[in-house]
Amino acid sequence: MAISLKTYTNRYLVIAILAIMAIWALLFYAVLMDEVYDNIDDGLKNQKIEIIREAYADPDIVNTTTFGINQFRIIPGTADENIDKNYFYNKEMYMPYDEEDEPYRILRTGFYTKDGKPYQLEIRTSTVEEDDFLINLAFSLAVLYVVIALSIIVINYVGLTKALRPFKLIMNGLGNYRFGDSKSFIPIESQVKEFDNLNKHIVQMIDQNEQIFEQQKRFIENASHELQTPLAVTVSKLDLLMDDQLLPEEPLSKIAEAKQSLLRLVGLNKSLLTLSRIDNKQYHEEEVVNFSELVMGLLDDFSDLIQFRELQIEVEGDGQFVTKYNGDLASILISNLLRNAIKYNTKGGILRIRLQRDRIEIANSSLGEALNPDYIFERFHKGSQDSQSNGLGLSIIRSIVDNYPTISVSYTYDEDLHVFSVNKASI
Structure with missing residues (x-):
């Protein structure tokens, strides 16, 4: 399932920030603890010098x-x-205040007294509790992560919403x-370079398509008009010969x-001309x-x-199906539906007309085989019933309702009847 750019971006940003913060936290913890022990060790070494x-x-x-107030002890050693x-x-050593063992940092070293006797010196000092420190650090980083993630989501949402506004307008x-209809697309000005380039390319593409469309439209209309006269003359001469x-x-x-x-060629020519006029x-x-x-x-x-x-x-x-529509198109649509229902009916079959205020059904008998609604409205699609058909009758109907969608046409198969329904479309 497709998701928005903001959701897509936020998802990867949140995951990336989580991974980066986790790695950064480990490195930060290691560096911080190294610095803490380095400072403690420097203090212990300084105490060593003073004690000696x-x-x-x-x-x-x-x-x-024994360890006392001064937190060191001296015991005899070996040379x-x-x-x-x-x-x-x-x-870990016991601390009376907390009544539990606490971590200590211990320096073990040795020295010689003035009379040359060796002694061992141990100095201790309380240090950080690494587990508590790690928990506190993790909690703090979790809060920081939530704050950063929410901030990025909000900023990203506001920023992308503003940045993508020209893109949405273009879409x-x-x-x-x-x-x-080239005027149906209105160019959008944008301060974003990529969107501005996209807009320019779309305008260029539309202009090129419109030019090609106009050329094709003029070609089809001119060709259809030019064919009408020689076809009519040829048919007339054939009629004279047959007489x-x-x-x-x-x-x-x-x-x-x-x-x-x-x-048939005359009918095909008229159908193509009608389709061209409807599509235009x-x-x-x-x-x-x-x-x-x-x-x-x-x-x-x-x-x-x-x-x-x-x-x-x-x-x-006896419902009166009344709506605003082009009269010629309404006549072509109903005429094609009735002609289709008569032509592809069975001998002595049924032609049922059902009239309602918002629906008209034109049904005809069938040979027990439903039509495929995915193809019957396609241009030049022919069923198995009539090889002489030009395959444009239902296609003209589809073109009419697509270009003038005040009404719609649908097909169903019910009780061995092919049913074409004309409906008032909700637009």
Whole structure:
């Protein structure tokens, strides 16, 4: 699932900061403890010098064999060349105040008195409790981490919201852009260099697409118009040939086949021209259209074809489906639906019309096989029922409702009936 840029950025920032602070805390703890012990050791070495000096001045000090107020003791030692070396270590010792063992830092060394006797000197001092210090440090860092993380999230949210505002406006502009209408995209000015470049590239891309679109539109319209005249002339001449009583039957049948192919080409040309006009949104005028009356009127126009197919007409309901729409498009839409329901009906089948105030259903009998709603509205898609179809009838319907979405058209399969529904769309 996609997430926003702010969430994506904050997630990685929070994780990265946690890792960085954890590593930094370990290093900080190690450096801090090294500095603490270094300072304590310097103090112990200083005490060592003072105690040895006092031993030279007062020989009785060597009798301090237990730790007392001065926190050192002197015990007889053995002659050794390393007697004056310093050895530091930590040790837990009982502390009466806390009534528990506490950590001490101890310096063990040695010296010789004036009369040359070797003695061992131990000096101790209370040091930090590393476990308590580590807990306190971890708690402090946790609080610091929370504060930093929340600060980054807030700053990042505010900063990115402001920085990404031009990007959101650009995306909204792209969402509102409609192919063939260059004014539907409004360029956005931005102080961010990347967004400004993105905006310029989008404008260039739209201009190029619009130029190509205009060229294609003019080509299709010009080609369709130029084809109409020679096709009409050719069909007329074929009609004249078919009226010639002197022609034998075999040439007449071939002429009829040629005429039928030309009529299909005429229909394809008209359908392509209609699609081009719809996609170019050349149907601007709107009026109040009563689709229920339009359906009944077109049924009368198709009455001869209905009788030829021996279809049973069932009209249910008397709802008046009224909405503002282009009259020509409404006629094309309903005409294509009725023609489709008649043409692909079974011999002697049912043509059911259901009229409601917000819905019109046009249903026809089927051979027990549902159509695929993912493909039936695609251009040049042909089913298995009629290989002579140009595959543009339902595509014109889809183009109408896509470009003029006051109404919508849907398909269902119910009780061996193909049902096409015209609905008032919620937009």
